[in-house]
Amino acid sequence: MESQLSNVLNIENLSVDVGERNILKSLNLTIKSGEIHALMGPNGAGKSTLAQAIIGNPKYKITSGRILVNGKDITDLQLYERAREGLFLAFQEPVAVQGLKYINFLRTAYMSLHPNEKLEYKKFIEQVQELLGLFRLDKSFVERSLNDGLSGGEKKRMEALQMLLFKPKFVILDEIDSGLDVDALKIVAEAVKKAKENGTGILIITHYKRILDYVSPDFIHVLVDGTIVESGKAEIAKKIEEFGYDYYRRGEASAKVG
Amino acid sequence: MIIIEGVRQVQKLDENFEIRKDKYDFRTNIKPVYQVGQGLTRAVVEEISRVKKEPEWMKNIRLRALEIFNSKPLPTWGPDLSELNFDEITYYIKPEERKSTSWDEVPKEIKETFDKLGVPEMERKYLAGTVAQFESEGVYSKIKKQWEEKGVIFMDMDSALQRYPDIIREHFGRVVPASDNKFAALNTAVWSGGSFLYIPRGVHVDLPVQAYFRMNGELEGQFERTLIIAEEGASVHYIEGCTAPTYSRYALHAAVVEVYAKKNSKVRYTSIQNWSDNVINLPTKRAWVEENARMEWVQGSLGSKITMTYPSSILRGEYASTSNLNVALAMGEVWKDNGAKVVHAAPNTSSKVVAKSISGRGGMSVYRGLLRINQGAYNSKSSVQCDALIVDDVSKSNTYPHNEILEDTAAFSHEASVGKISEEQINYLMSRGIREEDARSLIVLGFLDDVLKEIPLEYSIEFNKLIRLEMSKMGAVG
Numbered sequence: 184m185e186s187q188l189s190n191v192l193n194i195e196n197l198s199v200d201v202g203e204r205n206i207l208k209s210l211n212l213t214i215k216s217g218e219i220h221a222l223m224g225p226n227g228a229g230k231s232t233l234a235q236a237i238i239g240n241p242k243y244k245i246t247s248g249r250i251l252v253n254g255k256d257i258t259d260l261q262l263y264e265r266a267r268e269g270l271f272l273a274f275q276e277p278v279a280v281q282g283l284k285y286i287n288f289l290r291t292a293y294m295s296l297h298p299n300e301k302l303e304y305k306k307f308i309e310q311v312q313e314l315l316g317l318f319r320l321d322k323s324f325v326e327r328s329l330n331d332g333l334s335g336g337e338k339k340r341m342e343a344l345q346m347l348l349f350k351p352k353f354v355i356l357d358e359i360d361s362g363l364d365v366d367a368l369k370i371v372a373e374a375v376k377k378a379k380e381n382g383t384g385i386l387i388i389t390h391y392k393r394i395l396d397y398v399s400p401d402f403i404h405v406l407v408d409g410t411i412v413e414s415g416k417a418e419i420a421k422k423i424e425e426f427g428y429d430y431y432r433r434g435e436a437s438a439k440v441g
Numbered sequence: 442m443i444i445i446e447g448v449r450q451v452q453k454l455d456e457n458f459e460i461r462k463d464k465y466d467f468r469t470n471i472k473p474v475y476q477v478g479q480g481l482t483r484a485v486v487e488e489i490s491r492v493k494k495e496p497e498w499m500k501n502i503r504l505r506a507l508e509i510f511n512s513k514p515l516p517t518w519g520p521d522l523s524e525l526n527f528d529e530i531t532y533y534i535k536p537e538e539r540k541s542t543s544w545d546e547v548p549k550e551i552k553e554t555f556d557k558l559g560v561p562e563m564e565r566k567y568l569a570g571t572v573a574q575f576e577s578e579g580v581y582s583k584i585k586k587q588w589e590e591k592g593v594i595f596m597d598m599d600s601a602l603q604r605y606p607d608i609i610r611e612h613f614g615r616v617v618p619a620s621d622n623k624f625a626a627l628n629t630a631v632w633s634g635g636s637f638l639y640i641p642r643g644v645h646v647d648l649p650v651q652a653y654f655r656m657n658g659e660l661e662g663q664f665e666r667t668l669i670i671a672e673e674g675a676s677v678h679y680i681e682g683c684t685a686p687t688y689s690r691y692a693l694h695a696a697v698v699e700v701y702a703k704k705n706s707k708v709r710y711t712s713i714q715n716w717s718d719n720v721i722n723l724p725t726k727r728a729w730v731e732e733n734a735r736m737e738w739v740q741g742s743l744g745s746k747i748t749m750t751y752p753s754s755i756l757r758g759e760y761a762s763t764s765n766l767n768v769a770l771a772m773g774e775v776w777k778d779n780g781a782k783v784v785h786a787a788p789n790t791s792s793k794v795v796a797k798s799i800s801g802r803g804g805m806s807v808y809r810g811l812l813r814i815n816q817g818a819y820n821s822k823s824s825v826q827c828d829a830l831i832v833d834d835v836s837k838s839n840t841y842p843h844n845e846i847l848e849d850t851a852a853f854s855h856e857a858s859v860g861k862i863s864e865e866q867i868n869y870l871m872s873r874g875i876r877e878e879d880a881r882s883l884i885v886l887g888f889l890d891d892v893l894k895e896i897p898l899e900y901s902i903e904f905n906k907l908i909r910l911e912m913s914k915m916g917a918v919g
Contacts, residue, residue, distance in 0.1 A: 261877075262871035263877070266871070
């Protein structure tokens with residue numbers, strides 16, 4: 184399957200402001216089908232800003248640069264249009280909508296994302312329930328309200344569930360690992376691997392090395408003060424664990440890389 | 442595209458589906474067989490009574506009510522009613538001589554009107570009986586044979602007065618006396634049409650019955666009078682639907698509904714009004730609820746320019762109970778003043794009030810309620826919950842709950858909330874490929890989820906469509 188898909192997400196020289204503040208500075212990143220990228224960095228480095236800017240949250244203003252999906256410039260598209268181009272964000276803190284049942288939400292979203300697919304209601308429910316089983320969530324979740332009254336861990340699992348259900352081309356997981364216990368983390372990591380097998384390109388945003396031990400990313404990027412200061416393989420995570428992000432702030436990394 | 446699926450309904454609203462509020466917005470070309478002149482005088486009231494060949498006592502009730510009407514000022518504590526000019530309204534319009542029990546006998550234009558509104562279709566599909574009123578008179582009424590044989594009576598009120606004058610005389614104007622308020626007095630003076638529903642002792646009517654009220658003109662009034670009597674141990678679900686075409690001038694709708702829920706009986710009264718934007722809707726609805734009886738009010742308020750309605754339950758017997766569920770849309774230049782009144786006048790009675798409203802495009806939605814637990818109504822319980830959702834920055838919502846708890850052993854709770862659709866919610870839903878207006882609709886429908894399932898399916902679909910239509914009119918976020 185991997186070989187059949189060759190989607191590319193290009194982020195070129197992306198600068199993003201939030202309010203009056205400039206957060207991202209000429210950031211470059213390329214993600215291809217079936218690749219797992221991890222983006223690490225200290226608080227306030229701009230990790231969530233990158234996630235929100237990619238999916239098109241209007242609060243995050245792109246001042247220069249562009250975002251391309253398979254060469255198509257999507258920088259000016261609205262949120263829902265970017266989603267239909269195959270971008271998906273698992274939110275760090277997904278918002279609740281009281282009374283909006285998961286099943287209605289999921290199916291409305293699914294049919295918006297895949298308008299040409301004829302999917303029977305019954306089959307769709309079965310598919311959702313199967314995924315609920317995979318994430319060790321009760322089948323009754325289909326009747327519950329969107330993110331309403333769920334525990335932190337349940338919300339994260341429902342986000343990861345959508346990643347598998349909607350079959351996006353590219354997934355951004357914004358601190359999917361925070362607030363998860365080890366068992367839940369393993370379940371989510373399995374889901375990420377599954378998405379990778381399906382040919383999804385993945386960007387994992389995290390503070391911690393823990394989730395990376397389960398998913399083994401192909402690339403790790405370090406984001407400090409709005410720019411990627413280092414990219415590489417698994418050894419980078421170890422370096423961060425050993426020296427902390429201050430290591431990059433002091434500019435030692437560039438000195439050493441150079 | 443919005444998908445709404447629940448236990449009871451599987452429905453797909455196609456993205457290209459054009460929502461037509463104007464489904465109801467058409468005028469029927471028909472020359473009334475009779476109508477009184479404009480304005481409200483003693484002569485007009487006598488004229489109405491004479492044309493209807495009423496007994497003398499009813500004429501006297503009307504004339505007394507006219508005096509009460511004239512003596513009461515317009516209420517000023519709610520929406521502005523100053524537009525009403527009682528001298529320019531036509532109070533009685535008789536569309537047709539006959540009252541039919543077969544749609545084939547109904548005049549063609551009127552039958553076509555009710556066909557367009559889907560009334561005969563609903564009757565075939567799931568109703569035990571139907572009354573259809575056009576302008577001031579019932580033109581069709583029918584109760585299915587199996588219920589007729591059990592003694593159930595369902596017909597227009599004028600016919601009922603002719604056929605069952607004693608029952609009417611015994612019950613008329615007791616639950617809602619003419620002196621209750623100015624518009625109850627007006628209705629009592631000029632009432633015409635409405636439905637009479639009688640359920641004999643122990644009879645359970647397990648399909649709903651429906652009365653459908655259609656107004657067709659401007660500067661006219663519809664003053665139907667409805668009387669429901671559920672004898673001991675009986676049960677029934679009464680639905681009323683209301684529509685009218687749009688005009689530049691107003692039309693007045695002022696109904697009175699009296700319900701007798703006798704010992705151990707159960708009555709559900711569902712009202713779905715989708716009046717056009719020029720209708721001023723001021724009905725008075727009240728039930729006497731006797732020992733161990735249950736009265737359920739379900740109010741769906743979709744249309745009208747102004748609505749003031751506070752369905753009331755007087756819990757008169759021990760263990761009587763009531764619920765009042767109210768859902769109102771206040772979209773555009775409208776004022777919805779909805780609420781509930783409950784009086785706990787016996788021990789161990791219980792009540793539950795849930796009111797939800799949506800305001801948008803400058804609409805004003807008000808919850809106004811009275812909850813009274815009399816001293817001596819031991820161990821009575823009551824809960825009131827009102828939630829408002831405001832979908833933009835130019836609309837308003839207010840809550841005026843008035844609670845009088847005079848009994849120490851009573852338990853009472855009141856919760857109120859006012860919410861807004863957050864940008865965060867819109868963004869989240871849009872990030873899943875959903876368009877902004879659909880995201881808004883999903884949020885609104887979610888807010889209404891627990892009340893919409895209490896509304897009959899046909900009407901909850903109408904609600905769905907109307908909400909989608911309204912949300913598509915909303916501007917973009919920010």
